[in-house]
Amino acid sequence: MSKTPTRIQQRNRAAILSAGLDVFSQYGFRGSTLDQIAEAAGLSKPNLLYYFPSKEAIHTALLERLLETWLDPLKSLDGDGDPVEEIMNYARRKLTMSREYPRESRLFANEILQGAPRIAEILRTDLKALVDEKAQIIRDWADAGKIATVDPHHLIFSIWALTQHYADFDVQVRAVRGTDDPFAGAGAFLDHVMRSVLTPVSGNTS
Amino acid sequence: MSKTPTRIQQRNRAAILSAGLDVFSQYGFRGSTLDQIAEAAGLSKPNLLYYFPSKEAIHTALLERLLETWLDPLKSLDGDGDPVEEIMNYARRKLTMSREYPRESRLFANEILQGAPRIAEILRTDLKALVDEKAQIIRDWADAGKIATVDPHHLIFSIWALTQHYADFDVQVRAVRGTDDPFAGAGAFLDHVMRSVLTPVSGNTS
DNA sequence: ACTTTATTTGACCAAGCGGTCAAAGCAACG
DNA sequence: CGTTGCTTTGACCGCTTGGTCAAATAAAGT
Numbered sequence: 001m002s003k004t005p006t007r008i009q010q011r012n013r014a015a016i017l018s019a020g021l022d023v024f025s026q027y028g029f030r031g032s033t034l035d036q037i038a039e040a041a042g043l044s045k046p047n048l049l050y051y052f053p054s055k056e057a058i059h060t061a062l063l064e065r066l067l068e069t070w071l072d073p074l075k076s077l078d079g080d081g082d083p084v085e086e087i088m089n090y091a092r093r094k095l096t097m098s099r100e101y102p103r104e105s106r107l108f109a110n111e112i113l114q115g116a117p118r119i120a121e122i123l124r125t126d127l128k129a130l131v132d133e134k135a136q137i138i139r140d141w142a143d144a145g146k147i148a149t150v151d152p153h154h155l156i157f158s159i160w161a162l163t164q165h166y167a168d169f170d171v172q173v174r175a176v177r178g179t180d181d182p183f184a185g186a187g188a189f190l191d192h193v194m195r196s197v198l199t200p201v202s203g204n205t206s
Numbered sequence: 207m208s209k210t211p212t213r214i215q216q217r218n219r220a221a222i223l224s225a226g227l228d229v230f231s232q233y234g235f236r237g238s239t240l241d242q243i244a245e246a247a248g249l250s251k252p253n254l255l256y257y258f259p260s261k262e263a264i265h266t267a268l269l270e271r272l273l274e275t276w277l278d279p280l281k282s283l284d285g286d287g288d289p290v291e292e293i294m295n296y297a298r299r300k301l302t303m304s305r306e307y308p309r310e311s312r313l314f315a316n317e318i319l320q321g322a323p324r325i326a327e328i329l330r331t332d333l334k335a336l337v338d339e340k341a342q343i344i345r346d347w348a349d350a351g352k353i354a355t356v357d358p359h360h361l362i363f364s365i366w367a368l369t370q371h372y373a374d375f376d377v378q379v380r381a382v383r384g385t386d387d388p389f390a391g392a393g394a395f396l397d398h399v400m401r402s403v404l405t406p407v408s409g410n411t412s
Numbered sequence: 413a414c415t416t417t418a419t420t421t422g423a424c425c426a427a428g429c430g431g432t433c434a435a436a437g438c439a440a441c442g
Numbered sequence: 443c444g445t446t447g448c449t450t451t452g453a454c455c456g457c458t459t460g461g462t463c464a465a466a467t468a469a470a471g472t
Contacts, residue, residue: 026321027320028320029237030234030237030238031233031236032236109315109375110234110319112375113232113315114233116381123377123381123382128381128382128384151391151395153383154392155395157371157372158371158399160371161368161370161371162364162367165363165367165371166363168319169318169366171322175322175326175329176337177359178334186360189357193402193403196354197402199402
């Protein structure tokens with residue numbers, strides 16, 4: 001039944017997904033139209049619907065493809081590695097992903113902003129489980145005095161916020177800095193933040 | 207000509223703006239419909255258009271009202287105050303704003319995500335000028351050794367990212383934490399981050 | 413060449429969109 | 443009470459939307 005897709009199918013499906021990513025990541029699901037996507041993909045609207053049964057199907061395909069790779073960096077966080085290096089490496093990988101896949105970042109941001117109607121379940125199950133697992137590792141490190149005492153969940157949130165901000169708020173960052181590359185200097189700053197936050201204080205803070 | 211608005215006008219305009227905030231902040235401009243806003247405001251669509259000439263006008267009114275208060279905390283950052291306290295106070299105020307006005311935060315996020323078509327000019331002029339001014343203050347503090355050496359722009363971005371994240375990604379934060387209040391613990395964590403990042407290192411970090 | 417299958421499209425549809433308008437309802441005030 | 447101006451609405455309009463379909467076209471296999 002499901003044979004290997006022809007070259008034309010591969011090319012057109014890829015073109016549609018890329019075009020859908022462009023459009024959905026900018027306007028959100030409801031704000032995007034099939035005509036926009038079709039034009040961006042260089043296809044007619046009926047032809048587009050020959051490859052995907054509906055607007056929803058394109059969006060779903062994109063979200064699924066996204067979630068596959070999106071959680072990878074966190075999955076790699078290793079409880080047996082060096083605490084500070086593991087966390088900083090996670091932050092760096094997350095920043096790299098934001099730089100290399102800004103459209104995916106904005107697609108995700110749009111979906112969450114709109115109440116995550118299509119992935120709420122995944123967030124509550126898969127994502128929560130993953131984060132809880134890694135949060136426990138971080139908590140153990142903190143308890144062992146290997147890093148500063150920080151709330152693991154908030155630490156993870158802060159990494160998400162600090163890295164995705166450059167992709168999601170790209171326009172603002174560029175407008176304020178006047179730079180072409182919104183990520184310029186972000187890596188060094190993120191390193192400084194993470195190292196400061198994670199370094200245990202010698203004395204006692206109040 | 208422009209007399210004092212009647213009580214009905216005040217009530218209905220307020221209801222429309224609140225409804226518009228609800229809808230626009232969730233679906234973005236293009237994804238929102240007049241019918242949605244009208245229903246949320248408890249008015250008929252023609253009646254809504256009796257108070258605002260167009261969908262665009264509602265959106266613009268909301269953005270203007272937003273920008274008025276949005277930049278206030280940064281404006282208050284005082285170059286003559288205590289460096290660490292000034293910056294931490296700014297971060298705290300920003301977090302409070304995100305907690306008290308999450309819809310406004312999401313409205314802004316939506317606008318930026320969609321390329322800021324309606325406020326790009328303001329970002330490039332007013333916001334840039336304000337940020338540049340405050341960045342210089344921070345740079346002076348750093349040069350004087352009163353705070354750690356940090357890129358002022360990235361420091362400001364980090365405060366925006368860390369505070370707005372809880373409002374904009376509310377659904378995700380709640381899903382992962384399982385808590386009702388997405389801001390629980392955020393204040394303490396933000397304090398820790400800011401204090402760590404701003405405290406000058408005694409040794410030299412190559 | 414011919415048949416089979418995959419691909420593409422123009423024409424079309426019902427529903428939803430932002431917005432208009434004339435008329436009806438309503439409040440205030442003399 | 444009557445009239446004047448504010449408020450509300452049902453009906454409507456032209457356009458866009460997501461999606462369908464039958465027919466045309468292009469590949470591929472024989």
